[in-house]
Amino acid sequence: MSRFACLAAFDAALERLPMADAAAIAAARARQASLTKPARSLGRLEDIAVFLAGWQGNPQPVIEQGRAAIFAGNHGFVVHGVSAFPASVTAAMVGNFTAGGAAINALAGAAGLDLRVVALDLDRPTADFTIAPAMDEAECLAALSAGAAAVEPGLHLLVVGEMGIGNSTAAAALCARSYGGTPAQWVGPGTGVDADGVARKVAVVERALAFHADAPNTPFETLRRLGGREIAAIAGAVLEARRQRIPVVLDGFISCAALAPLAAAVPAITDHCLAGHCSAEPGHIRLLKHLGLDPLLSLGMRLGEGSGAAVAVSVIRAALATHNGMATFAEAGVAGSL
């Protein structure tokens, strides 16, 4: 059974967002206060441990089953020359993921995550969103459901990522429609287009926004008109993770943009999410502010594939190592604060 068999299922998932476990949060906070260190001396590491405790419903959270789910899709508007690479690279990179040769293979391995790669109809790009909705309702629901299907019960942590040549342009369109601002404020170089390429991207986003201007301004309509299959799949995975109270680590500009239409209507959708990093793609920092997320890392990365989020998992593991592994003042016989 597909998780999002109809539009009502999507709307219901977004309306009924489970909350973190308050008792686990309180117990994790109490544990932090009892550990052999000055209060708050581990800074955000403490907050990360408490955050995971709340969403896992476990005062001593773990990451034994951690997954990076990477979704791939192709986009009809790439005919307008918006990427430095041809659309064929999307499928070729999926082959590379399967063969183990991509950055995310190395980084998921380093982070102790299993890697789930979901290719979504790569030989059937979405419609060109400057002249039509990218997806019809059924296509968008299928992509949302494919995302949800990658979130199996029992996961302790989910990293989401994407591969889809052209999708930094779709991400800019989603952000502009969701949060306003000019297309130029959301568009950046993506894979590395030059100034003319950026200007072409801005023009494509302007045309897309104008074409869809009169459409209903709902999360689903924005996602299906301006998104893509891999982007909708990320939204579906994040919604399903929320239903199961699995904490999520978001990656860069594109994976965060998948949430923009949802978060513009329901800001609490990001409550179970950490921003793994701040991408060098210029729209990302602006988007993170709208989403209310403070990125864990800022390493100048601008790859996608879930790569920045996977690096951030090492920081999250450090947070749990201290939270679960340190002695308390009582256990160590160390005097507490005066």
Ligand SMILES: Cc1cc2ncn([C@H]3O[C@H](COP(=O)(O)O)[C@@H](O)[C@H]3O)c2cc1C
């Ligand atoms: C070899 C290669 C590997 C990648 N892995 C992620 N992306 C990233 O680049 C694309 C977005 O940039 P644009 O909108 O400029 O096409 C996405 O596929 C994204 O995940 C890649 C891009 C390339 C070329």
Ligand SMILES: O=C(O)c1cccnc1
């Ligand atoms: O921030 C990202 O996720 C990103 C930036 C450029 C290209 N691909 C992905």
